[in-house]
Amino acid sequence: MRFLLFLFCPLFALAQPVADQTFKLAGTSEHFYAFAEGDQVELFVEELTSKKIRSIEFSQYPDGQMLYRAYELDSTLNKTIAIPRTGIYLLRFEEAGLSKKVCRFTLHRTPGNPEMTRFDTQVNWDLKAIPSFRLGKRSVQTGKKTEVISLGGQSTVSASKFNLKNPVNAYQFTLPPNTRQWAYRIAVGQAAHEARQQDAQKLKQAFQGGAAKLMGVEPTSALAAFALGMAIDMSTSKAGEDVEYALVDWTNWELFSKGENYNAFISQGGISVDAQRRYSPLEGTYYFALKSDNWVDDITVNVDIEAVVEYPLFEVQWFLEPAQP
Incomplete structure (x- = not known):
């Protein structure tokens, strides 16, 4: 070291x-x-x-x-x-x-x-x-502090059981305040572990090449580096178990779950592994609406999220102002 x-x-x-x-x-x-x-x-x-x-x-x-x-x-x-x-x-x-x-x-x-x-x-x-004058003070913004906040979890999507069940579910998440941009990975089952390993190797190669030296924040994962803007070819795949997903708000999640027309920030079908960087939305609670085309077997969908947040930094500034008689 x-x-x-x-x-x-x-x-x-x-x-x-x-x-x-x-x-x-x-x-x-x-x-x-x-x-x-x-x-x-x-x-x-x-x-x-x-x-x-x-x-x-x-x-x-x-x-x-x-x-x-x-x-x-x-x-x-x-x-x-x-x-x-x-x-x-x-x-x-x-x-x-x-x-x-x-x-x-x-x-x-x-x-x-x-x-x-x-x-x-x-x-x-x-x-x-x-x-005449008097001394005053005020709080002024003097800079910004950048951090990467990790979110994520799993959601089980039921199979249709030969049309006896609705094969949909949702993963809910809330973006932290002051989010500037964020990235996510959606992966089905074991494909999540494999994608993380492959992307970790890509991040290691990027560090060896000096690509991360000017970022200002040291990323702890390839997805975090991708969220920060590093040019990493994140792993994606359509092989194996797959899922259809859409990034939606609550209203459109309800439409999605009923099989009705909905609006989404992004939607993808037939995905085993997918990774995207997002510049919108940037605040609030949202859902990854998930749908399986399996007839018998349930699937586990892994969701990893890295949010880049900027906190304003403030310091005290003194100044003179007129003192009215």
């Missing part, structure tokens, strides 16, 4: 992009952003026409406490600024001379506190009208 060791930096220790703007400077240009206490803000400025920028200021708003000021910038500026407290900050440019300048600046934020890793730096209201 091999183990892989990954060295990584925590997300809060990485610089996060805040702004990248290029603009024409004519007079004064002001830009407002929110930062959290302990942040390290990396400010980069350049004038793109080889002219001077009279002054650049970075200050707290609205009290005006100056954190950094530079004069007569004619090249580039790189500065790291420590944020003393959570609040709004003003980046202000003033030009020198009559000619217009073209400026570019970038801001990156390195959080100083893991709790404030996800902090919204945008200020989306009129600060001149409402300069």
